[in-house]
Amino acid sequence: MAQPALKQTATDARLDALDLPTGGWTETARRDAVARVRDMGLPARRDEYWKYTRPDTLVQADPLPARVFDTDEAPLFAAQNGLKIVFVDGVFDAQASDALSLEGVRIERLAEATTDIHWARDLFGTLEARGQKPVHRPLAALNTAYAQDGLLIHVTQTPDRPIDLRYLRSSDNADAMLHHVIKLDPGTELTVLEDGPAAARLNQVMEVDVADSARFHHIRAQGRDHERRAATHIFGRLGTESTFKSFTLTANGVLTRNECVIELLGDDATVHVAGACVGDGDFHHDDTVFITHDAVNCESRQVFKKVLRNGATGVFQGKILVKKDAQKTDGYQISQSLLLDGDSQFLAKPELEIYADDVACSHGSTSGAIDEEALFYLRSRGVPEGTATNLLTLAFLAEAVLEIENEDLREEINNRLSAWLERHRG
């Protein structure tokens, strides 16, 4: 495909600056991915899919520096007793991590898996490649080609604890590409927790294959570093009666684009994708979701809530595609923003594309301010204005947070949101 000259130049410049890992079982997939990137070209400003988010700083060869932000917060999921796996600036840190052993689960580093692993070879780059249609996601293909590190996780039996991924930073300039491949065998269940900013610039891909009757839970918090940038992709493929639930908390970060691309391929499967984001000032957050119903009687929910102030920007592009034979589809999509002042903005593009005739799909998108009546009611009971505003803000975010099944995790997320709101008071 011929690219506009500028786009071609930008793509070439980025690819030239990178070293393609060679050798091992990933080589073919990586070469194929390079070809996809060259064919599509990296995102440019005029691309329809990047209408509301400028891709320049995600594409350019050198990342903009981002100061490491030292928080005094304890790791978010420390109390969950998960298998701790630490990455610093996008590189696995064996010393800080637990041993990569968890009963019922095989875990390996992408960077070290030189011997052929059949299950991973069948998945690595495969779900990403499937996700390139009908919309291009070149940054994900770039990731498949050049990812330096990541994990290969194969669940054969349900483990007794979650996997707790912690993404720390030490450098102001790190440009990380992480690629995880997760496979859940039939009937198994896995919870993956992610916490931390990961790098000055992060490009992350997570490919998740959820077999029949398997259940995957994903709860992520993206770190409070103000200047960090991130482009993440989750690609999910769901079998019969399987479940996929992903929740993301984003607080701060100058630029974040989270894409989630899910295919419901088996009947009676369920996918819930949710996000709560809070931004103050120089903050741009983009949730882009694409859910394809390609089986009967599946349920999908997208619940995204954004709290924006001092000129922060929120973007939501969400699509439900219901294929011809995906009868009895139940699709729900809601994206809402709470604008705490007149300077902030929310841009939403909800889409439904339905070819089946027996489906129930609904979508809604709203932008609003704090409810003055409710605020006065709380104040008239003696609750100070700041506390009342935060209480109402948490209430606004609650629908998204409620998508997390585990009550302890919900509370951890709520506490973190509450702490953020306290720090960013009126």
Add this chain to the structure above:
Amino acid sequence: MLEIKNLHVKLEDEDKQILKGVDLTVEAGKVHAIMGPNGSGKSTLSYVLSGKDGYEVTEGSATLEGIDLLDLEAEERAAAGLFLAFQYPVEIPGVGNMTFLRTAVNAQRKARGEEEMSAAEFLKVVRARAKDLKIDAEMLKRPVNVGFSGGEKKRNEILQMAMLEPKMCILDETDSGLDVDAMKLVADGVNALRSEGRGFLVITHYQRLLDHIKPDVVHIMAGGRIIKTGGPELALEVEQNGYTDLMSEVA
């Protein structure tokens, strides 16, 4: 307790005078009732006293135990001991009733420099008070007023009043939307809170609430002013003859 002098209030956004010189004093331990036709300014008086935005005081004063109410934020008035039971209690999706009550109780305690109530103590007290008002555990768990019936909302107002133990309670048409049984329940709740140190201002259209909450003094409000003040018999007179007679009598 509550002293209102020559209070003039207009709408902030419109050139419309609503209160045109209200004079009213409620003593501690007394129940005062304000009756009046629609549009007489009764609800505006309750909003202005509790600190709602949108009104401008152009003249006069309002004090609670000598403290200038009009100078305080809504939450400060509450901490000073003022409570308004809303005519239309607000629904707040996503905020649990218990969380709301506890936040309010502790915010007021904090504002007054008192120690916060512990979770256990709070639970004990709230359960006892809720039981008196026939508010079950389910209602306490639900988001504030969401899906509550008219009667449940009013009972929830009285529960808040019971938990916050204000010095001065204003009840704005608490009887509206209530059937006889619900009114009795609400009135019992209010009567249980009557005490020497507490004043009440009961705003109502009808005399029937005053059968259950017996007032010491009854005021008739019309055209933004108190036009007549008397004993409980004044309420009966209104019930029999309506407001028109009274208003022409004064005019």
